[in-house]
Structures are given as C-alpha cells and as structure tokens.
Amino acid sequence: MKSTTKSLTVALLTLVITSSALADGPRGRYSHNPHRGHHERHHNNHSANWVAPLLFLGLAGAVIGAAASQPSPPPPQQVYVPPPVTYVQPAPVYVAPPVAMPAPAPQPAQAWYFCRSIGQYYPYTPSCPEAWQLVSPTPQQ
Structure with missing residues (x-):
C-alpha cells in the first residue's frame, strides 16, 4: 500500500509541475505588427485556456479514484482449533484383600x-x- 501511495504522489507532483510550466508558456501567434500582435496574443486561443486544467483535474481524479477503490484483502479466516485432549490417569486404588477370618472352631459333636x-x-x-x-x-x- 505504501508503494502505491508513493507512486501516486510522484505522478501527481509530476503532473502539477509540468502543467504549471505549460500554463506559463506563450499563447497565440507573434506578429511584428504592434497593433495587430497585441490583439492577437490577447485573444488568440482564448477559448482553449480551460482545456489543460480540465485534463489535469480529470486525470488526478481518475488516479485518486483508482487508488481509493483498490480492493482490500479479505479478512483472515478464523480457524477453530479444539483444545488438546488430555487424559489424567487416576491414581491407582489399592484394595486390601479381605482379612481371612479363621474358620470357626468345629463344634463338638x-x-x-x-x-x-x-x-x-x-x-x-x-x-x-x-x-x-x-x-x-x-x-x-
């Protein structure tokens, strides 16, 4: 994105500098006749003075519009990661064997x-x- 902005800035500055240089250039035909030359320079190509600024503004608008309409990258996909499965082994349970009870004494007959x-x-x-x-x-x- 920074390289695009930098390129657009350089292009706009170049257009501004060149258009202002061209705008200050001479207009009309020069004539050696002093009465006719002033009149020709002043009024000749008078109707074309709006073309350069119009072209410049149109081009600048197109460049800015193209830069503004750049598609943004899609949002990152959210991936569900289940928690790791853990198994906690229970502590061993020791069961004492039953106490052996002595057999009852044999009853006398x-x-x-x-x-x-x-x-x-x-x-x-x-x-x-x-x-x-x-x-x-x-x-x-």
Missing part, C-alpha cells in the same frame, strides 16, 4: 449329658449330685 444317680438327661433335670456323663446322641450299634 452334639452330646447329651446324663446324670446316672437320678437317671435323667440334661435339660430335663437342672442339676446332678455327681459329675455329668457325656453320652453320644446316636445309639451305639
């Missing part, structure tokens, strides 16, 4: 208690005057 002096089994009699006798619940064969 169910036994009956017999009081020999009374001749009855516990719980039918709450007490025995002697030591209880352990008897197998199944009859012996």
Whole structure:
C-alpha cells in the first residue's frame, strides 16, 4: 500500500509541475505588427485556456479514484482449533484383600449329658449330685 501511495504522489507532483510550466508558456501567434500582435496574443486561443486544467483535474481524479477503490484483502479466516485432549490417569486404588477370618472352631459333636444317680438327661433335670456323663446322641450299634 505504501508503494502505491508513493507512486501516486510522484505522478501527481509530476503532473502539477509540468502543467504549471505549460500554463506559463506563450499563447497565440507573434506578429511584428504592434497593433495587430497585441490583439492577437490577447485573444488568440482564448477559448482553449480551460482545456489543460480540465485534463489535469480529470486525470488526478481518475488516479485518486483508482487508488481509493483498490480492493482490500479479505479478512483472515478464523480457524477453530479444539483444545488438546488430555487424559489424567487416576491414581491407582489399592484394595486390601479381605482379612481371612479363621474358620470357626468345629463344634463338638452334639452330646447329651446324663446324670446316672437320678437317671435323667440334661435339660430335663437342672442339676446332678455327681459329675455329668457325656453320652453320644446316636445309639451305639
């Protein structure tokens, strides 16, 4: 854009300088006749005095218009960039093995208690005057 502006400025300055130099130049025909020469110089080509400024202004307007109508570059495209995928690995979870409970003690085989002096089994009699006798619940064969 700066080079275009610089080029336009140089072109306009050149046109201004050359047009003003041409505008100051002599007009009309010169004649040795003093009565006729002044009249010819003053009125000859009088109708063409507006052509040079008109051409200059038209050219300057065209140059400025062309510079102003330069297409601007398209706006930059916006590209969506998704955020990076991150995976946070959870801390390892340690599960303690279950505490091994000791197996329950084997229940003694169910036994009956017999009081020999009374001749009855516990719980039918709450007490025995002697030591209880352990008897197998199944009859012996």
